[in-house]
Amino acid sequence: MISSFIEKNKNIVTIFLFLLSIFLIVFRYTETPKVWVDEGVFTEVAKNVSRSGTIGLQTAPNEFFSMRSMLLTTSYPVIFPVAVSLKFFGEGVAQARFPMLVYIFIFLLFSFLLIKKRYGFNLAVISFLFLLSFAPLYGNGRPVQGEVPGIALFVIGLFILYLCEKSQFRNIKKVFFASLFLGLSAATKPLFLVGITASLFLAFLVYRKRVENKKVFLFILLGYGLPIFGWVLIHFPSLSDLIKIVPTFLYFAGSHDSSVSTIHTGSTNFLRFFTESTPLLFAVLYTVVALFIGLRFKKEHLAGFHIIDLILITFISFNAAFYLFGTGWYRYFFPAHALLYLIFPIAVFFIRDLLALNWQKKLVNILLACLALFQFYFLVFSSDVSLTVRRIRNVEIYNTLSKIGQDKEVVFYNAPETIIFLQGNNYRQYFEMDTFLVVGDRNILTSTRPDYFLTDTSQSSNVSLRCYKETRLSQYYLLEKQEGCK
Secondary structure: OOOHHHHHHHHHHHHHHHHHOOOOOHOOOOOOOOOOOHHHHHHHHHHHHHHHHHEEEEEEEOEEEHHHHHHHHOHHHHHHHHHHHHHHHHHOOHHHHHHHHHHHHHHHHHHHHHHHHHOHHHHHHHHHHHOOOOOOOHOOOOOOOOHHHHHHHHHHHHHHHHHHHOOOOOOOOHHHHHHHHHHHHHOHHHHHHHHHHHHHHHHHOOOOOHOOOOOHHHHHHHHHHHHHHHHEEEEEEEHHHHHHHHHHHHHHHHOOOOOOOOHHHHHHHHHHHHOHHHHHHHHHHHHHHHHHHHHHHHHHHHHHHHHHHHHHHHHHHHHHHHOOOOOOHHHHOOOHHHHHOOOOHHHHHHHHHHHOOHHHHHHHHHHHHHHHHHHHHHHHHHOOOOOOOOOOOHHHHHHHOOOOOOOOOOOEEEOOOHHHHOOOOOOOOEEEEEEOOEEEEOOOHOOOOEEEEEOOOOOOOHHHHHOOEEEEEEEEEEEEOOOOOO
16 A cells, blocks of 8 residues: 555655655754764864865964875765865854765665666665664764765765666766766775775676676776775875875774784674674664575576675675774764665565565564664654754854854864864864874973863863863863963
């Protein structure tokens, strides 16, 4: 009955879904989630790019610490659009996050188009609803970081590549643009660089006989290689910078200088897929999709799959394996989790149709609907981006810092995520990330010249700052210089 309604009212359903998606994407996007350390670093780099073309963090007015070789985790497909937004629309969280909202919408749009072309309108609607109800899409998508831009560009590339395969790769221009978008995705994060490269290689190795015109591979290499070449030029302009790629990559790919062994890290993260809700949901989705692929391969062999199918499932599997040896943060397998929703509904209905009894098929429908409803309930009422809970941390910081005059000097001490709330660039900062990244003067708290300090820890016992009044500001401490103090 529902399927029949969707089929008869395609235009109405499509308009409703995309209006709903716009509402969910923009609802309180400057307030939730809170601006955090990584987003603060990426936003400040983008701000400095927009102001002076400098890829770095400001340590003092007109003084910068280069971040070229450090920005591997979120590269120019994210930083440059944010810089353009800040340049033309002004500086603030709203302007910084605006390109991220566009990326979320692009991901949803091309996911819908891809599933519609591949499996039909009804399954595209169901897949779209699962993505809309997936709270981490907004929690990881609104902040300035690379995960959603990476999967958005990835899905655009897959969509164009699918059209190329359907036309037997006759249109060389489409082949070039497909690989260009896949290359831009690869340039976003090391996860995408390694994962997409391996997935592309494996897919075309398996399906190479489907490509009659061998010039296609040349255009794939050209389109894919150009964004990667740009990535190398931006991050490694000199040999000394290029040498840093291995320790930098290993640091961010691993558990960030943790003394815990790799085996222990891997086993701990693996157990999360059985003991914690979000990884457990991923494990269930992945198991269903793996069962679908196995059953379909048994029935149809390679003829039942397209090149994009192999690219997609290979990348998802690579991302899951990549997650095992990292910090255990859920956003490290978020791309795979989001992309699973492009296949999961198809897998469920394929398995359902193999069942013999009607009650079994109805049960599958009920379970699928319950999962979607649960995700919407969690999104609205219980998630970090809940529609019913008002979070005021960003607002509190903005209301305080935005009122500080541009003639006042401010020092940010281990709080780069708060800089975007300050008007102007009359500030200094010290920032330390483990032992891997140290920016600015470690002894900056001994200075009594600045008008304000914003620190991550209380400085009430710091004798050198006795002329400052300390007040709590959200999770930070704001120190304001008192007049007449000697």
